[in-house]
Amino acid sequence: MxxxxxxxxxxxxxxxxxxxxxxxxxxxxxxxSGRPYRPVVTLNGWTLPWRMNQGVKEFHLVAEPVVxxxxxxxxxxxxxxxxxxxxxxIEVVEGxxxxxxxxxxxxEHTSVHWHGQRLPNGMDGxxxxxxxxxxxxxxxxxEFVARRPGTFMYHPHADEMTQMAMGMMGFxxxxxxxxxxxxxxxxxxxxxxxxxxxxxxxxxxxKIMTMLDFNLWSWNSRIFPGIDSLNVRLGDKVRLxxxxxxxxxxxxxxxxxxxxxxxxxxxxxxKSARWPEVxxxxxxxxxxxxxxxxxEEGDWAVHCxxxxxxxxxxxxxxxxxIGVDHRDVVRQITSLVPDYMVMGERGMADMSEMEMPxxxxxxxxxxxxxxxxxxxxxxxxxxxxxxxxxxxxxxSRPEWFRHPAGTVASEYTGATGAMPSPARSSANGENAMPMxxxxxxxxxxxxxxxxxHAGH
Ligand SMILES: [Cu+2]
Numbered sequence: 001m002x003x004x005x006x007x008x009x010x011x012x013x014x015x016x017x018x019x020x021x022x023x024x025x026x027x028x029x030x031x032x033s034g035r036p037y038r039p040v041v042t043l044n045g046w047t048l049p050w051r052m053n054q055g056v057k058e059f060h061l062v063a064e065p066v067v068x069x070x071x072x073x074x075x076x077x078x079x080x081x082x083x084x085x086x087x088x089x090i091e092v093v094e095g096x097x098x099x100x101x102x103x104x105x106x107x108e109h110t111s112v113h114w115h116g117q118r119l120p121n122g123m124d125g126x127x128x129x130x131x132x133x134x135x136x137x138x139x140x141x142x143e144f145v146a147r148r149p150g151t152f153m154y155h156p157h158a159d160e161m162t163q164m165a166m167g168m169m170g171f172x173x174x175x176x177x178x179x180x181x182x183x184x185x186x187x188x189x190x191x192x193x194x195x196x197x198x199x200x201x202x203x204x205x206x207k208i209m210t211m212l213d214f215n216l217w218s219w220n221s222r223i224f225p226g227i228d229s230l231n232v233r234l235g236d237k238v239r240l241x242x243x244x245x246x247x248x249x250x251x252x253x254x255x256x257x258x259x260x261x262x263x264x265x266x267x268x269x270x271k272s273a274r275w276p277e278v279x280x281x282x283x284x285x286x287x288x289x290x291x292x293x294x295x296e297e298g299d300w301a302v303h304c305x306x307x308x309x310x311x312x313x314x315x316x317x318x319x320x321x322i323g324v325d326h327r328d329v330v331r332q333i334t335s336l337v338p339d340y341m342v343m344g345e346r347g348m349a350d351m352s353e354m355e356m357p358x359x360x361x362x363x364x365x366x367x368x369x370x371x372x373x374x375x376x377x378x379x380x381x382x383x384x385x386x387x388x389x390x391x392x393x394x395x396s397r398p399e400w401f402r403h404p405a406g407t408v409a410s411e412y413t414g415a416t417g418a419m420p421s422p423a424r425s426s427a428n429g430e431n432a433m434p435m436x437x438x439x440x441x442x443x444x445x446x447x448x449x450x451x452x453h454a455g456h
Contacts, residue, residue: 014101015051020083023045025395027041028047034052038189040173040189042171042192043191043219044227046089048061048082059100060100061087061170062082063106063134064079064106065077065105066084066085066167068084070216071312074362078166078197079168090172094176095145095177096146102139103139104138104140105137110156110158111131111133111158113126116151117147117152120144133158150263150265151171151172151263153172153243153287154172164245167206169245171191173189183263183268184239185237187238188237193243194217194250197215200313215312216312217250217308219380223363223378224379225369227381229382229383232390234295234297234390237294238293239289240291242282243286247284249282249283250282253278253305255302258278260275260291261289279305294386297386299383300383300384300386301384302381303377303380312366371400
C-alpha cells in the first residue's frame with residue numbers, strides 16, 4: 001500500500017488521536033490487546049495507545065505545534081506529536097502489522113521516517129524520494145510489518161533542519177515475540193531521546209539555524225532538574241535505551257555500576273562483542289541499549305559526560321576569570337552600572353547560588369537542590385535511584401538516599417596539629433629536544449590567591 005492522502009469521509013474512521021498535555025513520566029502501558037510484552041517507561045513521556053483493526057495495530061500521530069515544559073518555570077514553543085515533544089513512544093511486537101495515520105497540523109509539509117526499520121521502500125518516509133510531503137491538513141497512512149525486534153526512532157524527513165530543531169521526534173520499541181537468545185528480560189526498561197535546542201534566555205522558540213552552539217541539552221525535551229529520576233529496586237535488571245537526534249555525540253555516563261551495550265540501532269549485540277563500561281558514546285543518529293544490574297543502593301548520577309551538556313542556557317562568550325583580581329575594575333564599573341557583578345573569579349560554582357535576576361521563562365545555568373546543597377548541574381543529567389524497598393512495578397520517586405553511618409565523605413577532623421607537608425619535586429622538566437636558544441625571563445600572570453594560601 002502506497003502512502004496516500006485520506007479523504008474527509010475516511011478521516012471519520014481514523015482512530016481518535018490521543019493527546020498528552022503533561023510532561024510527567026507515565027506508568028508503563030500494559031498491552032490490552034495483541035501479543036503480550038513487557039512495556040518500557042518513557043522518561044517524562046508516554047506510550048501511544050492503539051486499536052486493533054482486523055489484526056492490524058492502528059496508531060494515530062498528529063504532527064502539531066506544542067508547548068513543552070522543559071523544566072518547571074520554563075516552557076518552550078516546539079513542534080511535536082500529539083501534544084508533546086518528543087512524540088509518544090510506539091511499542092509493538094515483532095511480526096505485528098502496524099498502520100500509522102499521520103495527520104499534519106503544522107504550517108508546512110512533513111513526513112515520518114521510521115528510523116532503523118525494515119520496511120517497503122515506499123513506507124520509509126523520505127519526502128521527494130519515496131513519497132510526497134504530507135501537506136498541512138492532510139493525513140497519510142503508513143503500513144508495514146515490524147520485522148525485527150529492537151530499538152528505533154521516528155522523525156520527519158522533510159525540512160529536517162527546522163523540524164528536528166523544533167523537537168519533532170519519537171521513540172519506537174519492537175519487543176521480541178518469543179524469548180530471544182540476545183534480548184534479556186529486564187525488570188525496568190527506560191527510554192529517552194537526546195535532543196538539543198537553542199533558545200535565548202527569556203524567549204520561547206528555538207533558533208533553527210543553529211548547527212553547533214546549542215544552549216539547551218535535553219533528554220526527551222527536558223533539562224535537569226526537570227528530568228525525572230530513574231527509580232529502581234535493588235537487584236533489578238535495568239535497561240536504558242538511548243537515541244541521539246542532536247548534532248553532536250553524547251558520552252552517557254553512569255555512576256556506581258558497570259553496564260554493557262546489549263544492542264544498537266542495528267539490533268542486539270552478539271554476546272562476544274559486549275564489554276563492561278561506565279561511559280558509552282552515543283553518536284549522532286545512533287541508538288544504544290545499556291544494561292546493568294542495579295546492585296548498589298543509593299542516588300547515582302547518570303549524565304552526559306560533556307561538561308557543557310550538563311549546563312543550562314548560558315552565554316559562551318564569557319572569559320575565564322579564575323584567579324584574576326578584578327576588584328578595582330569592578331569598583332569603577334559599578335559606579336556606572338550599579339548591578340554589575342563579578343563572575344567566575346573563583347570558578348563558576350557561584351552561579352548556582354547567585355541571586356541574579358533571570359529573564360522570565362528561563363532556568364538557571366546550574367541548579368538542582370540535593371540533600372547536601374546545590375548539585376550545580378543542568379541539561380543532560382538525572383539520578384538513578386536504587387532502593388531496597390522500591391516495590392516491583394512502582395516507578396514513584398523515593399526520598400533522598402539515607403546513607404549508612406560513616407559512608408559519606410566529610411571534613412577531616414581527626415588529626416591534631418598541622419597536617420604533614422607533602423613531598424614536592426623541585427626538579428625542572430625536560431624537553432623532548434633542546435630549544436634553539438635559551439628561554440627568556442620566566443613570565444607569570446599575577447593572580448589573587450585565596451586567603452591563607454602560602455603564595456609567593
Ligand atoms: Cu552531551
